[in-house]
Amino acid sequence: MRIIYVSFIVILFLFAGNWWAGAFGLACKLPVYYTVGQFDERFGISETEARLALAEAEAVWEESLGRDDLFTYKEDAKLQVNFIYDERQRQAEETERARDSLETREEANTVLVELHRQLVAEYHSNEVSYEERRVAYENSLDAYNAEVERYNQEGGAPPDVYKDLEKKRVQLETERIELNDLGDKLNDLSERINEIGEKGNELIGEYNERVRQFNDTFVHDEEYTQGDYRSRQINVYTFTDHRDLVLVLAHELGHSLAISHVENPSSIMYYLMGGQTSPPALTDEDLAGFTSACEQGVVGRLLAIPRMLYNTLIN
Numbered sequence: 189m190r191i192i193y194v195s196f197i198v199i200l201f202l203f204a205g206n207w208w209a210g211a212f213g214l215a216c217k218l219p220v221y222y223t224v225g226q227f228d229e230r231f232g233i234s235e236t237e238a239r240l241a242l243a244e245a246e247a248v249w250e251e252s253l254g255r256d257d258l259f260t261y262k263e264d265a266k267l268q269v270n271f272i273y274d275e276r277q278r279q280a281e282e283t284e285r286a287r288d289s290l291e292t293r294e295e296a297n298t299v300l301v302e303l304h305r306q307l308v309a310e311y312h313s314n315e316v317s318y319e320e321r322r323v324a325y326e327n328s329l330d331a332y333n334a335e336v337e338r339y340n341q342e343g344g345a346p347p348d349v350y351k352d353l354e355k356k357r358v359q360l361e362t363e364r365i366e367l368n369d370l371g372d373k374l375n376d377l378s379e380r381i382n383e384i385g386e387k388g389n390e391l392i393g394e395y396n397e398r399v400r401q402f403n404d405t406f407v408h409d410e411e412y413t414q415g416d417y418r419s420r421q422i423n424v425y426t427f428t429d430h431r432d433l434v435l436v437l438a439h440e441l442g443h444s445l446a447i448s449h450v451e452n453p454s455s456i457m458y459y460l461m462g463g464q465t466s467p468p469a470l471t472d473e474d475l476a477g478f479t480s481a482c483e484q485g486v487v488g489r490l491l492a493i494p495r496m497l498y499n500t501l502i503n
């Protein structure tokens with residue numbers, strides 16, 4: 189019985205020592221050493237770029253906490269960061285391609301909408317000046333006709349008046365031709381506006397259909413499966429770009445400090461990606477998570493020992 193008791197204490201001590209250093213307390217005082225373990229080149233980045241992303245993920249925590257030694261890269265560290273390429277990343281890449289194609293279409297729509305807006309504005313401004321000139325022309329023509337009519341009734345105009353009237357007639361004719369040209373241009377413009385409007389409606393219809401397909405195919409409210417932290421291993425499964433990778437790494441580094449998920453969607457430690465700021469930054473909830481993971485009282489840590497042993501036994 190005594191032997192069993194002693195063994196239990198020793199085992200407890202070993203477990204607890206490991207647990208204190210690894211999961212909670214010491215990790216907050218001593219640097220967490222990590223290294224890059226498995227690295228799959230199919231992610232399309234070099235290991236150097238991965239290390240750079242890790243350094244940025246470290247900085248997310250270290251800068252806010254004023255601790256530049258919270259995480260340290262060490263070739264032979266126990267904590268490995270693995271880049272595991274599988275179906276998840278293949279799907280993420282497919283999603284990204286579909287998103288890019290949607291964005292290209294959206295840009296084309298925007299260009300067309302802007303062109304339509306400009307042409308409509310041009311049409312309205314030309315229409316106003318056309319109307320003003322047309323009314324002025326009609327008035328001048330009426331005045332001219334009335335004057336000619338009057339001189340005809342008087343048996344003809346004197347030569348100097350006749351000369352003025354002839355000059356006026358030529359001016360009116362020139363104005364009529366110009367007004368006709370302007371009217372034709374307005375009609376052409378109107379046809380072009382209609383064509384672009386139809387094309388725009390078609391494109392927007394197609395775009396909306398593609399957005400619907402995209403949402404059906406790719407948008408799911410999934411948990412944070414882009415990466416995980418298990419038995420002193422950080423595994424990265426998917427990321428779309430550098431910023432995304434930094435976020436995933438910052439999140440998993442948080443778990444390596446024993447920080448749990450928090451409720452604020454813009455927190456690094458929120459269970460879903462998407463609502464975090466750019467560049468990534470800790471929220472008050474993340475900081476509180478760090479504090480509670482690192483500053484649990486001795487009683488809290490002791491109470492956690494049986495729970496940890498129980499978890500170890502059932503796993």
Ligand SMILES: [Zn+2]
Binds near residue numbers: 412443449459
């Ligand atoms: Zn998580």
